[in-house]
Amino acid sequence: MPATTVEQxxxxxxxxxxxxxLEEWLALFTEDATYWVPLEQGQKDPAAGSSIIYDDRTLLxxxxxxxxxxxxxxxxxxxxxxxxxxxxxxxxxxxxxEVHSTLVLVEYRAEKQRVWGALxxxxxxxxxxxxxxxxxxVDLANSEAELDGIAILF
Amino acid sequence: xxxGEQLAMLVQPDRVHRSVYADPAIFELEMERLFGRAWLIxxxxxxxxxxxxxxxxxxxxxxxxxxxxxxxxxxxxxNRCAHRGTMVxxxxxxxxxxxxxxxxxxxxxxxxxxxxxxxxxxxxxxTLSDLRLKAAPRVANYRGFIFASLAPxxxxxxxxxxxxxxxxxxxxxxxxxxxxEVAGGVFKHAYNGNWKLMLENHLDGAHPxxxxxxxxxVARNAPExxxxxxxxxxxxxxxxxRQNGAPESVWENTGIWATPRxxxxxxxxxxDSRLVAGLGNPAFDEYRKALIRSKGEKEADRILRVTLxxxxxxxxxxxxxxxxxxRIVHPLAVDRSVVYTYSFRMPQAPDRLFRDTIxxxxxxxxxxxxxxxxxxxxxxxxxxxxxxxALEWAQIGRGFGRDVEEPGAVRGATGTSEVYIRAQMRAWLxxxxx
Numbered sequence: 001m002p003a004t005t006v007e008q009x010x011x012x013x014x015x016x017x018x019x020x021x022l023e024e025w026l027a028l029f030t031e032d033a034t035y036w037v038p039l040e041q042g043q044k045d046p047a048a049g050s051s052i053i054y055d056d057r058t059l060l061x062x063x064x065x066x067x068x069x070x071x072x073x074x075x076x077x078x079x080x081x082x083x084x085x086x087x088x089x090x091x092x093x094x095x096x097x098e099v100h101s102t103l104v105l106v107e108y109r110a111e112k113q114r115v116w117g118a119l120x121x122x123x124x125x126x127x128x129x130x131x132x133x134x135x136x137x138v139d140l141a142n143s144e145a146e147l148d149g150i151a152i153l154f
Numbered sequence: 155x156x157x158g159e160q161l162a163m164l165v166q167p168d169r170v171h172r173s174v175y176a177d178p179a180i181f182e183l184e185m186e187r188l189f190g191r192a193w194l195i196x197x198x199x200x201x202x203x204x205x206x207x208x209x210x211x212x213x214x215x216x217x218x219x220x221x222x223x224x225x226x227x228x229x230x231x232x233n234r235c236a237h238r239g240t241m242v243x244x245x246x247x248x249x250x251x252x253x254x255x256x257x258x259x260x261x262x263x264x265x266x267x268x269x270x271x272x273x274x275x276x277x278x279x280x281t282l283s284d285l286r287l288k289a290a291p292r293v294a295n296y297r298g299f300i301f302a303s304l305a306p307x308x309x310x311x312x313x314x315x316x317x318x319x320x321x322x323x324x325x326x327x328x329x330x331x332x333x334x335e336v337a338g339g340v341f342k343h344a345y346n347g348n349w350k351l352m353l354e355n356h357l358d359g360a361h362p363x364x365x366x367x368x369x370x371x372v373a374r375n376a377p378e379x380x381x382x383x384x385x386x387x388x389x390x391x392x393x394x395x396r397q398n399g400a401p402e403s404v405w406e407n408t409g410i411w412a413t414p415r416x417x418x419x420x421x422x423x424x425x426d427s428r429l430v431a432g433l434g435n436p437a438f439d440e441y442r443k444a445l446i447r448s449k450g451e452k453e454a455d456r457i458l459r460v461t462l463x464x465x466x467x468x469x470x471x472x473x474x475x476x477x478x479x480x481r482i483v484h485p486l487a488v489d490r491s492v493v494y495t496y497s498f499r500m501p502q503a504p505d506r507l508f509r510d511t512i513x514x515x516x517x518x519x520x521x522x523x524x525x526x527x528x529x530x531x532x533x534x535x536x537x538x539x540x541x542x543x544a545l546e547w548a549q550i551g552r553g554f555g556r557d558v559e560e561p562g563a564v565r566g567a568t569g570t571s572e573v574y575i576r577a578q579m580r581a582w583l584x585x586x587x588x
Contacts, residue, residue, distance in 0.1 A: 037522065039339040048508075049338040050497060050515045052522045058388045062372045066524055069368035074531035146342040146492045149530035150522035 006090050006099055006124065009131045014083035017153055022064045025153070029133045030125060033057050036137045037154060040144060052143060052150065063153065074151040079109035081152055085120075096134060097124040103138065107152055117141040118154060158587035165579045168551030174582070175348040175548075176540040181488035188469055188585040189214025191305045192415075193314045195471045195482060196220055198498070199298040200335035201247065202228060206264060209247035211494075212484045213290065213304055219243050219253065220300060223264040230290035230302040231266040242287065253287065262287045297326045298334060317562035318417035321465035325475035327457045330444035330502035334478070338512050341495040343521040347533035348540075349469075349485035352493060353578060355529060356464045356472040357418050359405035360552070360570040362398035365532050369524035370399030382434035390510060391517040395524060397424055408463075408569035413562065416468030416581025418574035422461035422476070437506035444502055466574065468581055477514045489537050495519045550575040 016025040029035070037052040046054040055063065067075045083105050090099040098121065105116040123135035138154040161180075164171035173180055194213050201209050202222040210219050210233060217233040219242075233241045235255040242253045242262065252269065254261040261270045266287035274282065290302040294311035299322060301311050312319065326332050345351075355361065363370070373395030380386050400423055409421035445454040466472045473480035478498035485491055497515050499508045518525045540548075553571030557564045566573035 039341065043339075047512060050341060050495075050512055050520065052520060054516055056387050058377060058386075059391055062369075062376055062388075062391070062524065065372040065375070066368045069371055071364075071371075072368035072528070073365065073535075074527040075368070144340075144342075146344045147521050148344050148346075149527040151527045151531075 004129060006097060006131070007088055009124065010085050010088065010099065010101060010122065013133070014085050018081050018083055020078055022067055022153070026061060026064050028131075029057055029060060029136075031057055033060070033133055034135050035060050036135075038137070038139060038143060041139070052140070067151075074149060077109070079107050079152045081108075082106045083154075095125070097126075097131070098122070099124060103154065105152075105154065109151075112148070114148075116154065120154075161586050162583060165583045167576065168554045169547040169549050170575075170579055171546055172540040172542075172548060174579075175350060175537070176488060178488045181348075181485070183586060184582075185214045185485070187588065188582065189304070189485065191303065191308060191585055191588065192469055193292075193294070193301045193303050193308075193311050194469070195467055195480075196230065196300045196302055197482075198300060198334065198336050198480075198496075199228075199295070202300075204249065206249040206251055207247075208243070208250060208264075210243055210245045211482070213302060214485060216304065217241060217245075218290065218302075219287075221264045221266075227265075228293055228295065228300055229265050230293050230300075231262075231287040232289070234288070235260055236268065236285040236287065237271075265289075297322055297332075314415055315467070316413045316415060316417065317411070318413055318415075318419060318465060318467060321419050321462050321473070321475055324457070324460045324462050325473065325478070325498075327449075327460075328445070328475060328478075329498075329500040330441070330448040332448075333501050334498045335501060336496050337499040337508070338497040338515070341515070341519055341521050342492055343495070343526065343530065344486075344490070344492040345530045345533045346489055347491060347537040348488060349483050349491040350578070350582075351533045351536055352481075352483050352491065353466050353468060353472060354575050355533070356466055357410060357420050357574040358570075359408055359410070359420065359423065361532075362400075362405075363402075365528050366395070366398040366525055368528065369395040372524070374399065382438075383436050385435070387513065390513040391524070394514065394517055398525070405570050406568040410566040410569050410571055410574060411560070411563040412566075412574045412577030413564075414577070414581065416578040417466055418468075418577060419465040420463045420569070422463045423569070424463075437504045440504045441500075441507055444504075448502070466578075468578055469585075478511050479515055479519055481519070550579065 013028055035055045036046055039050045039052050043049055066072050067078060083103060085101050085103055087102040090097050101120045103118040103120050107114050119139045121137040122133055124131040125134050164174050196211050197220060202220055205222055205224045208219050208221040219231045219233050221229045223229060233243050235242050237260050238257055240255050240257040242255045252261045252263060259272045263269050266289050268286050290304055291306040292303040294301050296311055296315060373392045376392045379389035379392055404423050408423040412418040462475055464472055464474055471482050480496045482494045483491055497511050517523050520526060550572045553567045553573055556567035557573050564573060
């Protein structure tokens with residue numbers, strides 16, 4: 001189902017993650033996409049410092065494949081997630097759409113539940129009736145905190 | 155539980171009692187006798203470059219501030235006001251002349267001396283004369299790495315490090331001009347498990363094929379890494395994850411050594427010289443030239459041929475000299491630990507080498523990495539397993555009876571020998587029953 005508005009596209013993306021349709025989620029990304037969860041607040045350059053996640057398309061695909069592996073211990077079972085996407089604003093620039101949103105995410109696995117909050121930036125390209133993600137950046141409110149292992153996608 | 159004989163019963167040559175990992179009373183004793191006595195690594199000179207620079211960390215459960223004073227001396231101060239117990243310094247790092255308590259304004263200088271007390275007239279002079287930020291009684295430095303001990307007396311840092319000094323030498327020698335600096339952010343990953351589980355994992359050549367099976371499998375099917383000079387961003391990830399799937403014979407032939415203080419180190423198991431920018435890579439050639447300028451060709455070649463992978467400095471550190479990653483484990487409770495992971499830059503080397511360090515950090519040591527997340531899952535399952543009283547013992551006997559004595563260290567009969575855990579547990583018992 002092509003998402004016809006930016007809002008619907010982001011809700012669709014969240015739904016794919018929350019229903020664990022990870023391969024369909026991956027297909028939303030362009031071949032030159034980057035997916036970035038910085039470690040430090042206001043981090044500017046992913047090459048100059050560590051990141052919680054900094055993936056090109058190849059690495060993002062490896063994450064999805066790992067999630068399906070029968071001995072992916074930290075991902076068996078996959079955590080259940082609920083992505084709450086809101087506060088959207090967007091503007092078009094050079095044929096791409098820059099979208100800002102907020103994310104509240106509930107994660108549950110193995111008797112552990114935690115809540116994440118993040119400022120999210122998408123860079124979307126039009127593709128037919130819908131969009132594809134050329135860049136996604138997720139700034140977690142607690143990225144610099146002491147965190148238990150993270151085996152979900154934001 | 156406390157008497158030495160009782161503790162000694164828990165650590166046998168080839169097995170360990172589960173309570174060593176799961177009993178809160180033993181944990182309390184560890185904080186006093188082990189973390190209260192041993193040399194603990196706290197960080198690196200580059201984190202306190204200039205007078206007034208400071209950073210906060212922990213020694214065991216003690217919150218401490220590491221400072222540099224006007225005379226360039228480094229101090230380790232307990233982060234607790236002498237007055238009402240407040241932490242005087244918010245956690246983090248910065249530069250300051252005074253640490254001013256937010257509660258009543260008592261202020262301390264960079265050495266911890268009490269310099270000002272509002273309403274001080276209310277106290278007898280004799281009361282105030284002894285008050286200060288308590289300092290760790292012993293602070294020492296080995297080639298830029300800052301260590302401290304909470305015990306006023308004990309062996310020197312060099313004696314404590316013993317043969318493991320070679321690994322810190324390797325870390326520093328690989329940097330042109332011997333210059334290193336902490337850079338690029340700190341991963342802080344936590345797990346519901348005992349602090350010892352991390353140190354027992356880092357020299358374990360038998361675990362990657364099982365714990366890391368999923369990341370090995372996906373990396374094997376990933377695109378082939380690029381030629382020297384044409385590497386892509388994902389290459390390091392793919393190479394390192396594949397290397398965890400090295401055949402049994404490679405692991406068995408990797409050297410593993412342990413020292414009397416529980417330190418240990420392993421030889422390199424990588425058969426791929428281009429895991430980082432390596433031979434044939436333009437950036438590596440430039441780096442090698444910088445090293446030659448700094449040390450001469452013969453010494454540079456010797457340094458680059460040193461093959462050490464993980465080194466454990468017992469009881470709170472593990473590092474990878476080739477990748478310039480250093481991890482410090484902080485025990486929080488018997489079943490809760492947090493690990494700080496630092497990356498180091500070599501200011502006199504091409505920037506590309508630091509980018510490799512960062513890529514490696516993200517892939518292997520990152521809180522969300524393919525590799526580390528599976529280790530953390532296993533630590534937590536071990537901790538849960540150890541709550542079971544149905545089975546009392548854990549085995550550490552692989553290679554037992556076949557260890558090889560070498561100068562200053564003992565070598566495991568094969569690369570997957572549990573010699574390093576036996577050494578850690580012997581050191582543990584020494585500290586606990588001293």
